[in-house]
């Protein structure tokens with residue numbers, strides 16, 4: 001009887017041991033697979049979304065006069081979806097707002113700004129007549145969108 005009890009106990013221990021091992025392997029595998037599956041798609045999705053956005057905004061920015069003259073370094077134009085620096089005000093309403101704010105219409109302001117920062121921007125890099133016309137055209141568009 002004692003032998004039977006001992007072999008019963010050892011078989012239980014071995015059974016548990018094997019079960020534990022097999023279970024550990026299965027659980028270990030099934031743990032890994034979802035992790036790979038989860039990180040895979042999210043890593044895949046994020047870059048493609050960014051990759052889709054980047055060329056669009058670059059294309060919009062690269063074409064326009066505000067970017068090529070460096071205006072977007074200090075100004076955003078939200079009405080035209082143009083991201084820019086926060087040093088200067090958003091130019092969405094500048095077409096109509098400049099005269100009230102600075103005492104001269106946009107065209108005059110861009111020739112000879114009355115404000116300190118813009119004076120040094122324009123005297124450092126004056127706009128040609130053509131460039132000024134393009135800026136005014138863009139800011140007119142922006143003000144009409146609102």
Ligand code: HEC
Pocket residue numbers: 066069070071072073074075087088089090091094097098101106109110115116117118119121127135
């Ligand atoms: C170094 C930063 C900087 C750059 C570059 C810059 N601006 Fe400005 N701009 C300002 C700041 C700051 C103001 C606010 C008035 C001030 O303090 O001079 C301003 C004001 C203006 C205003 C008047 C709008 C308002 O609501 O007061 C217009 C229009 C404008 N900028 C157009 C431009 C254009 C066009 C360019 C590109 C040729 C440009 N700016 C480049 C900083 C900049």
